[in-house]
Ligand SMILES: Cc1cc2nc3c(=O)[nH]c(=O)nc-3n(C[C@H](O)[C@H](O)[C@H](O)COP(=O)(O)OP(=O)(O)OC[C@H]3O[C@@H](n4cnc5c(N)ncnc54)[C@H](O)[C@@H]3O)c2cc1C
């Protein structure tokens with residue numbers, strides 16, 4: 001089965017978020033880029049599915065020309081082909097993003113990609129909706145939040161956690177499934193994988209930007225999160241002081 | 254959009270039916286045992302403030318079955334929403350709608366939205382809330398704003414929102430342009446007038462003292478519940494396709510204390526050095542009646558399973574104490590522990606980013622500090 005996996009290029013923010021002077025973007029001059037762990041797991045899941053039962057894995061991203069890097073990272077994990085929906089770098093909202101993804105898939109005919117995997121939510125904007133909107137646009141069933149997946153003939157069985165229990169869904173193919181980190185343990189890219197990824201062909205399409213009903217005005221870092229920890233001491237010398245603090249907090253029986 | 258044959262069972266007569274021209278703000282309620290889930294009560298706070306600002310003051314809470322033997326609604330649900338500013342309670346019941354079905358739930362909200370001309374529909378930003386609202390957005394063609402911490406109508410048909418990005422590490426001020434605002438409300442958002450759950454729960458609801466062993470009072474279509482809240486039963490028009498995806502089976506997970514609700518969490522990151530290093534953290538967690546939580550480096554190395562991961566793509570915790578050992582404090586990790594009441598860290602690096610998010614720090618090697626702490630606790634407890 002041919003599986004499509006949607007991934008999004010996001011800044012690799014570490015210990016502190018720094019914004020650009022105009023408050024419009026995360027300052028990425030000092031950081032690299034990555035994709036959400038949810039999406040990395042979606043790629044791993046697709047690779048495992050096709051290794052078991054044949055087919056190919058295509059990774060798709062909508063983003064600036066540089067987002068080809070993220071496609072190559074995913075190709076190095078075992079995906080076969082890449083599709084870049086190239087933008088001019090402006091932020092796309094979830095409605096427009098889903099419409100562009102659905103249009104690109106729709107172009108390939110109704111039989112294309114019986115299974116589309118997405119992350120549960122994008123790491124940066126966290127809209128929780130692109131996969132579901134793609135499913136509606138293509139007239140498919142959809143389930144999200146999935147942490148275990150089995151393809152059985154023309155259905156997928158999918159499990160997720162709810163209130164400490166497992167919920168099970170059975171979804172007929174063609175379908176869209178939103179997955180969460182934890183569904184598998186992604187492999188590290190192999191050297192042959194990296195070499196293959198370098199050479200792999202990436203199809204580039206250029207959808208037209210569309211305004212979304214939800215528009216960013218500005219970003220800000222939440223106030224009141226920065227403080228300075230009181231140092232209790234160094235090494236094992238600090239243990240009596242640490243004991244005192246734990247007692248104060250009330251966690252020592 | 255909506256099925257034309259959607260039926261609403263409302264009685265007329267002495268009990269006034271909800272005014273269909275009152276444009277209620279709709280709020281999806283998830284249940285938690287007999288009552289309403291905390292996240293939904295939080296969503297109600299925002300729903301109430303929106304309805305107040307719009308002038309109608311009407312908030313219609315929408316709750317799904319399964320309801321025991323007909324359209325009954327649990328007394329606890331009624332009691333909680335009555336004090337949460339809800340003016341109408343809508344109980345949804347339909348053939349085949351006994352469990353969770355994301356598309357069907359969205360269809361129900363769509364039909365209510367259209368029938369009531371709701372200015373806004375809210376849900377908690379939970380797995381279910383976000384999923385149902387995304388379906389609702391797709392069905393109606395409306396935009397959806399997830400993880401909002403505030404929302405206000407501007408009067409010119411747009412909304413001013415503040416919503417979380419990066420799981421709350423960043424806030425976005427946004428404008429939403431839509432005839433009906435579809436919003437989910439962040440679980441850990443500090444809402445302006447968010448009253449704690451205890452404070453809003455009534456001492457007792459008059460007439461709600463159920464006979465021991467009996468079911469809570471039944472709410473019939475159009476009946477005023479014991480608390481004075483009008484309750485309607487809504488029977489949506491659903492077809493087979495709407496009900497195709499639904500939770501068919503629920504099995505309990507392996508027991509043990511849950512990371513999300515543990516009172517003490519002992520965190521371990523890359524600094525633990527390998528899978529063996531967690532034995533002493535487990536021992537400490539055991540002594541303090543807590544559990545071990547880890548960073549993503551630890552799970553992606555395969556040292557510990559993902560269900561122990563704290564953070565943006567793991568579990569959000571809210572313990573009394575989070576003792577983070579060998580964890581640098583990346584924003585995606587901190588997004589999972591910002592509700593911890595006290596954060597204490599053990600780290601060799603006095604300049605690690607986590608130092609600016611913690612209350613107390615021990616500068617040192619966790620492989621020395623933690624065993625010494627375990628020994629001290631055992632000694633203090635007389636188990637030397
Ligand atoms: C979209 C996205 C989502 C993510 N989601 C999550 C998530 O849910 N949870 C999560 O944790 N991460 C998440 N991450 C990863 C995150 O960015 C960091 O990479 C990760 O949290 C770092 O883990 P760490 O602190 O264990 O490792 P490091 O950053 O390598 O830090 C190790 C720390 O240990 C200290 N140390 C080393 N040796 C010792 C010693 N002997 N004694 C004491 N201290 C020592 C060091 O000084 C350092 O501070 C996510 C990343 C992205 C991009």
Ligand SMILES: Nc1ncnc2c1ncn2[C@@H]1O[C@H](COP(=O)(O)O)[C@@H](O)[C@H]1O
Nearest residue numbers: 006007062118119121122127128129130
């Ligand atoms: N720009 C994009 N390109 C490709 N896939 C995307 C993009 N944005 C979102 N997605 C996919 O949709 C999922 C949910 O995104 P969102 O609704 O934005 O939180 C993500 O995890 C991705 O799998």
